[in-house]
Amino acid sequence: MMYDVIIVGGSYAGLSAGLQLARARRKVLVVDAGYRRNRFAATSHGFLGQDGEAPEDIVAQGRAQLMEYPTVTWVHDSAIQARQEQDHFTLRTQHNGEFKSLRVILATGVVDELPKIEGLMERWGKRVFHCPYCHGYELDQGRIGVLATSPLSMHHALMLPDWGTTTLFTNGVFVPDTEQQAQLDRRGVTVESAAVVRLFGERADIELADGRVIALDGLFTMPRTRMASPLAEQLGCEFAEGPMGSYIQTSEIRQTSVPGVFACGDAAIAAGSVALAVGEGVRAGTGTHFTLILAKAGA
Structure with missing residues (x-):
């Protein structure tokens, strides 16, 4: 099966990106290993409508809402390799084999080095x-x-x-x-x-x-951070250096230096909060959809 978009990372940014694409009736695969950056915190703050809620509850609610859309598939697994083919991308997971898509969104997050x-x-x-x-x-x-x-x-x-x-x-x-x-x-x-x-x-x-x-x-x-996943480097994405570590460089629509590959969340911004991740996910999801429309229209 050829998906329109594979989203790697099912936390706040990935869920938010997926919701935009699901509502556009696109075929979306979310691959998520379940390691949120803020999994150590008991509560989350500063996100309108969810202030003071447990982070895992926010994610669970977001996932439940996303999975109500029939074009979305969820795979609980680690994405270990990504490569660009002539007209699509192939993602290999640790336990579930390979998946193909026209676009990829990297919402892979970072690891804090304390x-x-x-x-x-x-x-x-x-x-x-x-x-x-x-x-x-x-x-x-x-x-x-x-x-x-x-x-x-x-x-x-x-x-x-x-x-x-x-x-x-x-x-x-x-x-x-x-x-x-x-x-x-x-x-x-x-x-x-x-x-x-x-x-x-x-x-x-x-x-x-x-x-x-x-x-x-x-x-x-202020810990140093590093990429939680090797996929951006494997795909040849360019990085920028931030105050705490490198992050994936993106355009205004959150497309990386590799056409067809988008990035959002903590992996693609020199800051970190739930509210920022959700907002960046919206930009990545809508930006990805826009390029699919242009490709179909022959623009």
Whole structure:
């Protein structure tokens, strides 16, 4: 069977893209392995109409709505290889063989590479976060830490006083210069230069190398990211470099440098939130449909 579109990734961006195509009565295959980036978080925030809902509930509701459309097929599997043929694309999965389509949408997401500090991974998505808009409000103007991963962590440090009393842990990554220190002072940010040894306790308390303990209600950090899937590289898509890592370069309609291959969600934008992923999915879905129309019309 030749599908109109194969969507790789059935999280927020992929579901949103699929919905546009399903409503255009296109034959769509969604291939999804079930590893959402925000699977560690108990609640999701900032997405209109779903604020405070569990991420898995948002995905389950979206999938149920998408699967009401008879032209959509869902395969729970990992996509491991993609190649471009003369007039279509072939996708190979780990357990279900190969599938063919006229277009491909990569909603494959990214993997967060967290600082290697004891106790941090266990609190990721619970007391350690990357997005203040997603999780800052729930800290109730409490004690907030920023764990530096690069000089770009200044951005976090200057933002977070709007959500609580903020301490920047430079952790040997960088030393604020005179201008930066003045900015931090004006924002009321405390700078802590001692190395961070571990996180412990029910929240995100920090033990420093000199033995001091600083109690926190939450900690923010800016992890590096990498592609969660090799498909974009296999297909020859171009990448751009963002503040946290590379992402797939796309046009206004979310087409990559490879005609017929589209990308959306965290894999194709230098930011990450449910609301952004859903919006980018709409653009990718409608953009993909537009190129199918043009191809049929001979334009």
